[in-house]
Amino acid sequence: MPNWIRTYVRLIDAINYRVGRFAMYLLFVLMGVMLYASISRAAFTPPIWTDEMGQFLLLGYFMLGGAYSLQLDSAVRMDLFYSRWSDRTRAIVDAVTILALIFYLVVLLYGGIESTAYAIEYGEKRRGLWQPYMWPIKLVMCIGITLMILQSISIFFKDLARARGKELS
Template identity: 45%
Template structure:
């Protein structure tokens, strides 16, 4: 395999490992938010922000932990026949399914980025010079609840999570190609 592909695989693995390990601690933040919610309902007046904040933290935990979970092999796999196959046949099957996953994650990233730009109020103007249109920043999107937080931070985390999952999928495709070729990364 080319040196750039090996360097890419190692860089993405290191990046997703670090972000995934940090995302694990979001579970403690989620517990603290839910404990505060319970305490405030019993003793004080209920807080408006706790339910939505808990949802945001859970989304970040889930989305940023996805690439780490994929890297560690913690996803569920049905291996009724797969476990009996030789390594190269497994690599061919994995390459096909990872290629399908890359297409799916590309579409999800596109949708997440579109939603993120909408939350920033980006609207594309009329085509101008050389057919280019310039973005116009408008009103920032807010949640329709009583707390009314801005939605762009969680949508940015969605974009980051899908991008990291896409990078991790590409590393799996590179590893599968190396296995098919009889090499190891």
């Protein structure tokens, strides 16, 4: 494989590893927000922001951790035939199916960008008592989808290398 592909794979894997590790710590922030919400409901007037903030943190956790999950190959896989195939056959099938994922993610990103632009242009707020602006979480969603696209391309290159009998890391 050309050096630029090796560089791309190393760079994207490093970025997604770090972003994924950061996203893991969002669970602790989420637990803190939910603990505060529970204590405040029992002790005094519950704050209006905790439920929506918990939802936003959870969405950030999922979206930013998606590329890391792809990188670790921890996605769910239908293993009816897959385990019986040779490494080369698996790599070929993975290279073809990752293209379908990339197409889906590109369409999802297109919709996400349009939705984020709308939220910024019109100052979209979430309905409810707290009424936070929606653009920050939509921006996080677009960043997460972009990272998943980049990681999927990295996986595609790795699968191509494995199909050719070489390893790319």
